Amino acid sequence: MAGPNPASGPLLRAEAITKRFGATLALDALDLTIIEGEFFALLGGSGSGKSTLLRIIAGFDTPDDGRLLLDGADIVATPPWARPINMMFQSYALFPHMSVADNVAYGLRRAGTPRAEAAPRIAAALAMVGLTGFERRRPHELSGGQKQRVALARSLVMRPRLLLLDEPLGALDAGLRERTGFELRALQRETGAAFVMVTHDQEEALALADRVAVLEGGRIAQLGPPRAIYERPASRFVARFLGAANVLEGRAVAAGFDSTEAGATFAGVIPADTVAVALRPERIRLAANATGPNTARGVVEDAAFRGDDTLLLVRLAGGALLRVAHAEEDGAPPERGGGVTLAWDAADVVPLAS
Amino acid sequence: MTRGRFVTLAMAAGFAFLWLPILLLVGYAFSADRIPFQWGGFSLRWFAALAADDRVIEAASLSLRIATGAASLAVLLGGAAGWGLARYGRFRGRALFGALIGAPLVLPEVVTGLSLLLLFVALESVTGWPAGRGALTVLLAHATLGAAFVAVVVQARLTETDRSLEEAAMDLGATPFIAFRTITLPLIAPALAAGWLLAFTLSLDDVVIASFVSGPAGTTLPMALFAMLRLGLTPEVNALGAVVVIGVGSVLILAALLLRRSDSR
Numbered sequence: 356m357a358g359p360n361p362a363s364g365p366l367l368r369a370e371a372i373t374k375r376f377g378a379t380l381a382l383d384a385l386d387l388t389i390i391e392g393e394f395f396a397l398l399g400g401s402g403s404g405k406s407t408l409l410r411i412i413a414g415f416d417t418p419d420d421g422r423l424l425l426d427g428a429d430i431v432a433t434p435p436w437a438r439p440i441n442m443m444f445q446s447y448a449l450f451p452h453m454s455v456a457d458n459v460a461y462g463l464r465r466a467g468t469p470r471a472e473a474a475p476r477i478a479a480a481l482a483m484v485g486l487t488g489f490e491r492r493r494p495h496e497l498s499g500g501q502k503q504r505v506a507l508a509r510s511l512v513m514r515p516r517l518l519l520l521d522e523p524l525g526a527l528d529a530g531l532r533e534r535t536g537f538e539l540r541a542l543q544r545e546t547g548a549a550f551v552m553v554t555h556d557q558e559e560a561l562a563l564a565d566r567v568a569v570l571e572g573g574r575i576a577q578l579g580p581p582r583a584i585y586e587r588p589a590s591r592f593v594a595r596f597l598g599a600a601n602v603l604e605g606r607a608v609a610a611g612f613d614s615t616e617a618g619a620t621f622a623g624v625i626p627a628d629t630v631a632v633a634l635r636p637e638r639i640r641l642a643a644n645a646t647g648p649n650t651a652r653g654v655v656e657d658a659a660f661r662g663d664d665t666l667l668l669v670r671l672a673g674g675a676l677l678r679v680a681h682a683e684e685d686g687a688p689p690e691r692g693g694g695v696t697l698a699w700d701a702a703d704v705v706p707l708a709s
Numbered sequence: 710m711t712r713g714r715f716v717t718l719a720m721a722a723g724f725a726f727l728w729l730p731i732l733l734l735v736g737y738a739f740s741a742d743r744i745p746f747q748w749g750g751f752s753l754r755w756f757a758a759l760a761a762d763d764r765v766i767e768a769a770s771l772s773l774r775i776a777t778g779a780a781s782l783a784v785l786l787g788g789a790a791g792w793g794l795a796r797y798g799r800f801r802g803r804a805l806f807g808a809l810i811g812a813p814l815v816l817p818e819v820v821t822g823l824s825l826l827l828l829f830v831a832l833e834s835v836t837g838w839p840a841g842r843g844a845l846t847v848l849l850a851h852a853t854l855g856a857a858f859v860a861v862v863v864q865a866r867l868t869e870t871d872r873s874l875e876e877a878a879m880d881l882g883a884t885p886f887i888a889f890r891t892i893t894l895p896l897i898a899p900a901l902a903a904g905w906l907l908a909f910t911l912s913l914d915d916v917v918i919a920s921f922v923s924g925p926a927g928t929t930l931p932m933a934l935f936a937m938l939r940l941g942l943t944p945e946v947n948a949l950g951a952v953v954v955i956g957v958g959s960v961l962i963l964a965a966l967l968l969r970r971s972d973s974r
Contacts, residue, residue: 415876435879448877452895461891462881513881 363391366549367412367517372421374407374573381407383573384421389517394543394550396560399570400596405553408570409519412551413442425517436465441515445522447506449494455481455505456490462513480512483542500531507539511546518543520552524559536563557597561585569593590709594633601634601677602707611648612706618673622648623701626708633705636666636680641689642698650698653677655689669695731954738944738951745942755948765949768933775844775929776912779851783908784901786852787859794860795867813857822921825850829922842924850922851915855908862907862968866900867893899967906964910957 367389374382382404389395397405410416412423414435423431430438441462450458459480463473481487484504494502503523510518523539524532540563543550554560560567561581568578569592576596577589588594591602603621605614607629611622614632621632642650653669656676665688667679679697681688689695733746738756742749759765790810794803813821829839829846839845874896878888916931923932930953937946 413876413880415879434884435876436882436884440880442877442880444873444877446871446873448871448873450874450878450892461878461883465882465887509877509881 365389366391366425368422368424369408369412370422370424372408372411372418372423374404374411374416374418380573382411382418385574387568387575387578389549389551390566391516392547392549393565394540394563395552396564396567397551397553397570398555398557398560398567398596400555402572403570404573405555405570406521407573409442409521409551409553412517413440413519414438439515440517440519441510441513442519443503443506443510443521443523445525447502447526449502449505449509451494453493454490455486455492455494455497458494458505459509459512461509466513476512480508483511483545484508484538499526499528500535503527503535507542511542511548514546515548517549517551518546520550522554523552524556525554532559539563561597569596571596587705588633588707591631591633591707592709594705594707600705601636601639601675602631603634603675604631606630607706612704614673614675616673616675617651617671617677618675619651619671620648621704623704623706625704625706628708629706630709631707633707634677634699634703636678637664637682638703639677639679639697639699641679641681641685642696645696645698649701649704650696651677652694652696655691655693655695658688658691667695669697734947735951735954738947740944740947743944745944745947755944756952758945759948759952762945764928765930765933768928768930771844771928772913772930775848775851776909778848779855779912780905780908782848782852783855783859784905787856787861787904787908788863788897788901790856790860791863791867794864796872810857810860813854814861818915818917819921821854822850822918825853825918826921842922843927844923846922846924847919847927847929848912850918851908851912854915854918855904855911858907858911859901859904862900862904863897866897870896899970903964903967906960906967910960910964913960914953914957 365388367387369385369387371384371386372382373380373384385404385408387408397408399405407416411418414430414433418431421431422429425439450461453461456477459477460473463476468476477490478487481490484507486501486504486508489497489501489505494505497505503526520539524535527535536559539550552560552563561584564581566579567581567584569576569584571592577584577593584593585597588597588600594600594602603614603617603619605612605616605621607613607625607627608620611620612625612629612632613620621634625632651671653671655667656670657668658681659666664680664682667681667688669677669679671677677697737746737748739751739753740748741752741754787810790806794807794810797803825846826842829842829849833839833841839849870893874892875885875888878892879885883891914931916929916935919927919929919932920935923929928936930949934946934949934953937943937949
């Protein structure tokens with residue numbers, strides 16, 4: 356993963372951005388810095404404030420409080436048409452009464468770009484997204500993937516320094532998503548623009564972004580590179596939202612972390628304020644006759660074959676249900692209803708403070 | 710016993726109920742006989758008589774001018790109202806405004822006509838305008854009625870148009886006015902045209918409201934037709950009715966086609 360150029364400075368700074376819709380607090384004094392040329396993902400569920408933040412950056416919503424600095428200048432009062440920021444809409448928002456070429460040309464026309472300069476830029480933008488030859492088509496004659504490319508070309512032809520993408524892969528078929536994701540990354544490197552993507556899909560965010568901010572209730576629950584967030588979630592919410600991690604409640608003790616619901620003691624580096632621990636399914640192994648901390652006993656309630664591995668649902672002695680990924684190379688998975696002993700390494704125990 | 714046959718039968722009965730009287734009228738308009746409902750062979754003599762009748766020609770020309778003006782005014786007023794209803798979210802009083810704009814659609818024409826007459830009279834006594842009643846007051850009254858129809862059509866069209874189209878235009882550097890002119894207006898143009906045609910026909914065939922708000926110099930075609938009827942049925946009335954039916958019918962078909970074309974896009 357290339358990552359943003361460390362030498363490049365901040366492009367956009369959000370300072371204490373607050374937005375209310377009636378009684379609901381959509382954004383709660385949110386601070387955020389977007390670095391020049393990075394691929395940034397705002398990840399969150401519905402109501403997390405991610406879309407509101409995107410619309411505020413684009414200029415369609417005005418924050419109730421806080422500042423939005425682009426290159427150090429406050430742009431809160433700047434209307435969307437005067438911001439050097441472009442957005443790709445979730446619905447793509449292609450103009451249905453215009454051809455592909457006219458859609459792409461729309462922004463350049465508004466900017467008064469001379470025809471002689473606009474034509475090659477339009478051609479280049481369409482070539483960049485692989486739609487050369489589609490100039491005369493109307494949006495309704497295009498497939499979903501092609502529409503998305505036109506929307507991208509229409510934004511990129513403006514050479515924005517910051518491109519906002521609202522659920523860019525959301526409307527695509529599963530088969531098309533992976534390929535389009537790689538293409539998005541390639542376009543981002545090629546153009547050098549900073550991409551800020553909004554998504555509710557953690558896989559999408561982890562796969563595409565250089566940095567991910569997980570949003571919860573209008574605040575940033577955690578921000579960092581995808582791997583760091585995945586490996587070291589900071590809270591129960593992030594651990595659950597990123598999917599699949601087992602979250603076990605309990606309390607910190609001298610020997611580590613005691614979880615009654617797991618019926619196990621977790622040893623490792625456990626700060627005193629730990630309220631729960633996260634344990635990834637693929638870090639748990641079957642270990643006959645293991646005892647002591649970082650082991651647990653349980654009964655296999657169900658098993659689902661997933662190709663690379665088998666997902667086991669193991670009911671622990673304390674009552675909690677643990678998800679365990681049993682790799683194929685470790686042999687045949689245990690029978691349903693059979694008792695198993697599980698073990699894991701101290702390094703894989705992630706303490707959660709909230 | 711097939712369901713298809715029953716549906717066909719029901720539809721035929723419905724259409725017959727609606728259209729048979731009108732078809733009879735149009736048919737007898739081409740009858741040569743002097744008695745209106747007696748067939749005396751095919752003839753265009755009553756249309757010729759109509760064309761020679763200055764009163765009818767004058768009324769028709771006035772009606773067309775009023776309808777054109779009223780429809781144009783209705784598109785402006787109703788378009789703005791429909792836009793407001795569809796685009797300004799849940800503003801205070803939106804439900805009330807929506808109900809009020811649609812009121813002329815359901816109010817008895819007698820009520821609409823009488824209230825407009827009272828308004829014009831009161832207005833004249835306070836401001837001196839409009840001076841007396843005639844073509845202008847009929848035009849204004851018809852514009853009011855037509856605006857309600859236009860607002861409904863435009864609102865429906867805008868509601869199904871993706872709001873983010875306008876935002877995308879602004880994102881690409883268009884001011885709200887430019888975004889409206891280059892994106893919204895072309896997209897709702899078919900609805901505006903259909904609304905214009907609806908308002909036009911509404912004005913063309915209204916007799917109740919016009920009777921209330923018109924004056925000596927404002928006899929529209931339906932009013933002239935009504936006046937002719939009072940003297941008894943003549944084949945000339947049939948011919949005039951046929952002309953109105955065919956004219957209004959074609960305009961309505963055109964409006965329906967416009968709306969359908971804009972839907973399929």
